[in-house]
Each structure stands twice: as C-alpha cells, then as structure tokens.
Amino acid sequence: MDNEQVPLHKPTGIRPAPLPCALVAFESDQGRAGCCYLPDGQYQQIEGPSQLRNDILWLSNLPALEPLTHLYPNLRSRVYLNRRPEDICRDLAITNPLEPAPGIEETANCAARLSSVFTRVTTIAARAYGWDVYEMGPLRVREPLLMRDIEASLPTIASVEPELQRALVQAYQGFSAPDTTQYYWSPNHISITLRFNELRYINQLLSAPVPCKGKWIKVQGQAWNQSEVLDYCLARPTVVRASIDWSNTSEQESVLAAFGMSGQAKGSQRRWLTQPELAWISKLARIEIHQFWVFEGNLQPLSDEWQLPELLKDRPQAALSYSAGLVAHNHFLALTEQKWDRDNKIMSATAPATWLRALDRAMMYQIAYKAEKKGFTVQRYGLGSLQVRIHPDQIAQLEAFRQENGFLYPDLKWIQDQHALNQAPAPGAVKKKAGWHPL
Known part of the structure; x- marks a missing residue:
C-alpha cells in the first residue's frame, strides 16, 4: 500500500x-x-x-x-x-x-x-x-x-470571496480576556484555570450547526428601521457590521464581554459580528447595524471529515482521558485558528471557524458572569476554560463553584495543599504580558 x-x-x-x-x-x-x-x-x-x-x-x-x-x-x-x-x-x-x-x-x-x-x-x-x-x-x-x-x-475548508473574508476576520475572536488591561496584580492572589471535560465540550461545539456550503448575499445602503433589521439579523445566519453603544451597560458587564479583547498584543479592530455573538451582545448594549451578509444555505454541523476522529468520538472511555481531551483541544484549534494569507498579507478565517468561536464565547460568557457574581476576578475565558484570579482563602468557594458548574479540572484541593506547604510558584507581583498564551 x-x-x-x-x-x-x-x-x-x-x-x-x-x-x-x-x-x-x-x-x-x-x-x-x-x-x-x-x-x-x-x-x-x-x-x-x-x-x-x-x-x-x-x-x-x-x-x-x-x-x-x-x-x-x-x-x-x-x-x-x-x-x-x-x-x-x-x-x-x-x-x-x-x-x-x-x-x-x-x-x-x-x-x-x-x-x-x-x-x-x-x-x-x-x-x-x-x-x-x-x-x-x-x-x-x-x-x-x-x-x-x-x-x-484535515481537508481545507472552502474559502469565501475576499470582501466577506475581510468581514470574517474582523468578526473573529478566539478568546475573551477582560482582565488584559490590568498589568499588575497583588502577590497575595493566585490565578487558576477551570476546565470542563474537553473532549465532551469540543464534541458539543462541533455538533452545532454552522454555515458551510451555500451562498452569501451582501445587503447595504438601505434605509431601515434598526429594531426591524436587528430582528432580521438575529433570526438568520448573518455577519453584520455594526456600532456598539455601551453607554447604558454596567461597567462589570461591558468589561466582562471583552469585545475585541482576546489577550493578543496585536489584535484586529473589530467592526463585525456573527449572528451567535450578536444574539448575546445585543442584550447588553445598543446595536446600530450598517450593513450585513446573510447566508442563504442551511446551517448544519461540519461534515465527518472535520469532526473528531472515531477513536475520540465513538469510544466512551476516551472521555475519561485527560490526554484525549488535549488531542481534541488541538483538533479544534486546527479547525478554527486564523491563518496567515501570504498573498494578501492579512489573517484569514473561515465562516465555520468564526461561527464556532462565537458560539464558544457566548456559552462561556454565561459561566464567567456567574464567576464574577461569586466574587472571582475573571481574567480569560473560552474553549471550555475559565481563568480567574482569587485570594488563596477563596479556594474552598472556587471548589464549590467548580462542582456546581461541572468543571473537571484542576485539582483545587491539591493546589490548596501546595500553598499550605509553600511549594506553589509565586503567583503574582509580576507584569502580565498581553501576548497570546494557551489556556
């Protein structure tokens, strides 16, 4: 062979x-x-x-x-x-x-x-x-x-026309990092990342319907009622260029939404949103839509060639493996990370990738909001993980939050014991870098 x-x-x-x-x-x-x-x-x-x-x-x-x-x-x-x-x-x-x-x-x-x-x-x-x-x-x-x-x-996902491609790049956001602006933090606090069962979480995300094969239509230059056009875009798979007015939104909610704040040192200025992100941002802020692309095909999950391999997807015991979860994590990143377009010298993103990342952050925002309400400082969320900053005496509260919301990792009792033994690495009093790092 x-x-x-x-x-x-x-x-x-x-x-x-x-x-x-x-x-x-x-x-x-x-x-x-x-x-x-x-x-x-x-x-x-x-x-x-x-x-x-x-x-x-x-x-x-x-x-x-x-x-x-x-x-x-x-x-x-x-x-x-x-x-x-x-x-x-x-x-x-x-x-x-x-x-x-x-x-x-x-x-x-x-x-x-x-x-x-x-x-x-x-x-x-x-x-x-x-x-x-x-x-x-x-x-x-x-x-x-x-x-x-x-x-x-993996096979390559079909690209779209250049104008829509530029819109997708501005709609793409991999993670939400609301605490990026805080360059210094107290040495009396520690940073902990909570994670769901990654294999199950990625499987759930990849089962979501996304725009794959179909035609996109550009709509602009019309005098429309903003309330009506918002309802129209929320009811259909769309990519919209919009202005977001946060003036009537509480600071806690606007910071936590972290629109455009992915933790990258050189991110793109975001003027576009996909329909999954529009659905939850429109509940927090006033949206004024200027133009949009609407997908005329049917939303459906990615085909089998882009789903997790059978070894991970069809074997129940795989969900018990941390290592299998790491493979699933990297599989999802391989599908959804932005790519460098050498010809046009800009980043590129596919419609399914932008859609899936928006769905992920929409789900994780709800968990992040609960964490803020519990008194934890949210630093970053996305891809089934939530990074928070806490005081060591809040570990017991964080453990209750972890169990209540179904997080599988980390072992907070072990982390608490390490701090009690003074064996954990010093967590703070350092300047945080704004560059990307994996969760």
Whole structure:
C-alpha cells in the first residue's frame, strides 16, 4: 500500500506507543545545558540538545520562538501541546518538575508522570490520524505545534470571496480576556484555570450547526428601521457590521464581554459580528447595524471529515482521558485558528471557524458572569476554560463553584495543599504580558 492510500481517520495496522515523549529542562532559554527525564524515571545531565536521544520527541521548557526548537527535529517548545507543562501539572496534581524541588529523585518521578501524559497525547493522536501506520509518525510530526500537524491531516475548508473574508476576520475572536488591561496584580492572589471535560465540550461545539456550503448575499445602503433589521439579523445566519453603544451597560458587564479583547498584543479592530455573538451582545448594549451578509444555505454541523476522529468520538472511555481531551483541544484549534494569507498579507478565517468561536464565547460568557457574581476576578475565558484570579482563602468557594458548574479540572484541593506547604510558584507581583498564551 502506498503512503497516499493510508486513511487518516480510520487507521489500520495500529502499534502501541509509536511516538514516545519525554521532558528536557534546560538551564536557560537559550537551551544549552540541562537535564532530560525519561518516562521510566531515569534522568541524565546533558551539555546541549545534540545529546538528546533521537527516538524520543522531547518537550522542553524553551519558549516558542527559541530557534533551537526549529533546528532540532525532535525538540519542541513548552507550548507544543497548546498548554504549558505547569498548567498540565496543576490540572493533574503533579508537582511541576520544571520548578526547584527538594531532590532530583522527586523531580525525576514527577517528570516521568508528566512525560507519560505527553506520550499518551502523541500516541492517541497518532492512532486517531493514522500517523502510526508504516512508520508515518516521524514523517507527520514535524511542526512546532501539535495542532499544525493535525491541521495538515484535515481537508481545507472552502474559502469565501475576499470582501466577506475581510468581514470574517474582523468578526473573529478566539478568546475573551477582560482582565488584559490590568498589568499588575497583588502577590497575595493566585490565578487558576477551570476546565470542563474537553473532549465532551469540543464534541458539543462541533455538533452545532454552522454555515458551510451555500451562498452569501451582501445587503447595504438601505434605509431601515434598526429594531426591524436587528430582528432580521438575529433570526438568520448573518455577519453584520455594526456600532456598539455601551453607554447604558454596567461597567462589570461591558468589561466582562471583552469585545475585541482576546489577550493578543496585536489584535484586529473589530467592526463585525456573527449572528451567535450578536444574539448575546445585543442584550447588553445598543446595536446600530450598517450593513450585513446573510447566508442563504442551511446551517448544519461540519461534515465527518472535520469532526473528531472515531477513536475520540465513538469510544466512551476516551472521555475519561485527560490526554484525549488535549488531542481534541488541538483538533479544534486546527479547525478554527486564523491563518496567515501570504498573498494578501492579512489573517484569514473561515465562516465555520468564526461561527464556532462565537458560539464558544457566548456559552462561556454565561459561566464567567456567574464567576464574577461569586466574587472571582475573571481574567480569560473560552474553549471550555475559565481563568480567574482569587485570594488563596477563596479556594474552598472556587471548589464549590467548580462542582456546581461541572468543571473537571484542576485539582483545587491539591493546589490548596501546595500553598499550605509553600511549594506553589509565586503567583503574582509580576507584569502580565498581553501576548497570546494557551489556556
């Protein structure tokens, strides 16, 4: 069988653990000397990345833009999985091996647990997308981010005409970051990210009807009653250019809505909204619509080729796996992240991607609003996660909120114990960067 004939979503010839992963902790961001930790608990000091074993994919503590992670084909940055190792440790109650520890043995044991999570992620991805067939793993796992490798395994969603494309880019917002403007925070507070069961959440999002195949019609230059045109746009799949007047909205609600505030240092000025976002923003603020695009086709979920692979979607036990949830998280990002259009030198976004991100933030806004009412400071929400800033003595309240709203992670009791032992990393008194980072 030729490589071109190997199916992506229905792999055959499955072999276990085709892509073993391990952790390497460098002493500096330049990636020179450090210590590598194997999944079996062994560890070894190295003088540089050239001494890393070639049959293992090494996840490191290096930043995403460090050139070494692009020069060594088996070395990845700390955001390879679109989640930092320290966040995974918090979710799973693992002492962060990248932080100073009492002894090397304890660090090695924690690193082994973390490496086993990494290995399960890449193994599940390899089985789900067919990378473990005929030694495809090393050929398919080439990108600096897992979501880019997954993206290469998925068909391309059809593009739209340039004018609508520009509107979609201005309507796109991946996350909501209401606390972006707060550059300094008290050292007496900690930041915690609550997460739903990611596999179930992504499955729920991908089952939502979105505009796929059909014609878009542009409507503008008409004298219309604003109330009537708003009702018209709310009742149909539309992308609207509108002015939003927040003057009669409470500051708490306008800040929490975080319109245009995605946490990126260089985001696009937003003048467009999709119908899912229009539905909840219009309840908070006064909307004046200037023009819109209306979709004449039928809304329907994305076809099977863009849904989660069968290995994740059809096996109930997959929902019990944190690693499977990370694969689903990266699958959704591969589908919905904006792409760079080299020809026009602007970002591009598909209609389904913009729609799904708007639906996600609409759902998470309701949870974020509840969190604000409970006295937690919301920093960021989206993709089934809610990042809040609290005082350590609020952890018990946050645990009650977590259970009440169905969040699965993190292990707040473990986090509380770590603070009691003074082993948790210092959470504040630092300048927050406005740049993007994964939840």
